[in-house]
Amino acid sequence: MDHSGKPTWWHKARELEQADQLEEAEKLLKDEIPHQAFALEIAEMYRDRMLRFRAASKQGKASEAKERATEWAYFYASQATSGGEGTAMSLERDDFLRTL
Numbered sequence: 001m002d003h004s005g006k007p008t009w010w011h012k013a014r015e016l017e018q019a020d021q022l023e024e025a026e027k028l029l030k031d032e033i034p035h036q037a038f039a040l041e042i043a044e045m046y047r048d049r050m051l052r053f054r055a056a057s058k059q060g061k062a063s064e065a066k067e068r069a070t071e072w073a074y075f076y077a078s079q080a081t082s083g084g085e086g087t088a089m090s091l092e093r094d095d096f097l098r099t100l
Contacts, residue, residue: 007032017045022068036089039076043069043096050100066100073097 009032016025025045030038046069053062077093080086 013045014048017049036076036079039072039079040092040096043072043076046072047096047100069100070097 009028013025013028013032016022016028026042029041029045032038033041046065050062050065050069053059053065073093073096077086077089080089
């Protein structure tokens, strides 16, 4: 970890994303996070990408990033293995979607 509290692999994934190496960034996050939370981390990466493109007035790219963030958030919630977990993960998904 560095001074930001984020692990080295997190920074590497963000570098890959900014270089438009999206599949590589996704794979890195899947490999480094050994549970279903990897999907929400990928969704957050795409949310940040969306916000960056919105700020740069690149609406097409922002829309694409928002779509990917949404897909990963839904995938995250779909990984629940029980009703209680499903409810909790669906609430997390819905909270996340409100940030888009």
